[in-house]
Amino acid sequence: MSNEIMTRLAKDYVYNLMLKGEREDGRSFDEIRDITLETNVIEKAEGSAKIHLGATQVLVGIKLQIGTPFPDSPDKGVIITSLELNPIASPSFEAGPPREKAIEMARVVDRGIRESGAIDLNKLCITEGEQVWIVFIDIHVLNDEGNIVDASSLAAIAALMTAKIPLEREGRGDDMMMPVREMPVGVTLVDIGGEMMVDPVRNEEDICETKLTVVSNQDGSICAMQKSGEGVLSVEQILLAVDIACKKAAEIRENYLLNI
């Protein structure tokens, strides 16, 4: 649908620029947009973060509730990640339950947090098999100018790092910080004529059919990946993308997460 909005001319223009190795906003292929990251923006939430990735805006709130654990992990807390593409964020988003695009994005962010072991889920157990903390990561997309996944992934971990476990509210002693022990950062690249370009804006996403999101850890290992879109990627492209993504993730972590 968004294709209808972007005129053919604009598309050709952006495409031809990219073939020359240039981008509409003057960035190089391995340059991410400016980021501003604010934490604790919502007092009612246990943790929160608002991110501007260029003009893309995402707000992530963390809420905690006591619930029952999954039967196959009775001593572990639970993470539930949801992402909504609100109609306020783009004229092409429609109200209603999340569809496959939103579900996919939520699950990629979720995998990054979960598989990196960012949260020590054992510490979220209250009584084994009966009561554990359920961590709700709710991702509210406010403005879509492209690359919602990277914005969401960064905001989610930032929000978790500031989140408090509301023990006091439950009459269980003093509040505790969320046991965060890893800082996974997602970096998405798109394929343009065989080259890989980081942090696509909306126009670029519309033109490039294939994306690869790579979520990496502090030690440079990879904790989640997702190819998305209707094209193919070569093995070389994937290895190159992973290399770039890990380097970019390290920069982002250094600049925006380590000081939280």
Next chain:
Amino acid sequence: MSNKPEKFIDENGLRLDGRRVDEMRPMTMEIGVLSRADGSCYLEWGKNKVLAGVFGPRELHPRRMQRANVALIRYRYNMAAFSVEDRARPGPNRRSTEISKVSSEAFTPVIMTELYPSAVIDVLAEVLQADAGTRTAAINAATIALAEAGIPMKSLIAACAIGKVDGQLVVDLNKDEDNYGEADLPIAFTQDGDITLLQMDGNLTQDELKEAIGMAQKACEQIFELQREVLLNRFGKPDEIEQLAEETEPEPEVEFDEETTDEEVASELQEDEEEAPSEEDIPEEENDDDVDEELGGEKDEQ
């Protein structure tokens, strides 16, 4: 619920189910198992049992989903409630929605969707029994079903997951390795070695990733070989066709030497149809070989 095994790989380098680290579970495929579907395939891969059916190209409803220039590939991955240890709630969930999306995208690059504008090609993958690796099993079955349905494709697709247990990369995870392993990396390849599906969770270094992709590619080559075999068994092998051609060769020679009547041509045509239904013209005797070569060549590419 099974508990985490102490060791996944024994001192002989064998896994819990007795496989080597680079060994896939045995895979069997049966083509054409559903009479109502345009193409179908039943696949067993270890304890996985998967059924794929293809319908279409056919008209797409609702119309607003139609794409003016190309066909839509609508892939539905669905798990039967009884396919897993604890009953799964029937119907789509977030996991199956995501798998359906990426699986559709795994096929879109190779299906010549431009031939059927506005249409839909429905690929339905039913997981009847699940034992890790169902999305890759479903993709392998769907490829065969698509081929049987006569959907023009530039390549077959093969998929396999690579995982990590005890710090060691292994091909085609079983359930325990999937549950307690350190990484899971499902990948789908085209025959040209391009990647059309890639997902990963767990923990891998860049070097491990590189090695894992190589292992997946090798496994997928084995799967292509199996798929090729299934298709050739169904649609005829090149050498069989050649043999048939040799057997029938003298007859047309004699007939074509004389003046052939229309009736004879017609009966010739019928005979030919059995081997090469797509040929409409009666070949001259020299063409006879060409036809068979062409057929044989086509099969080779598959």
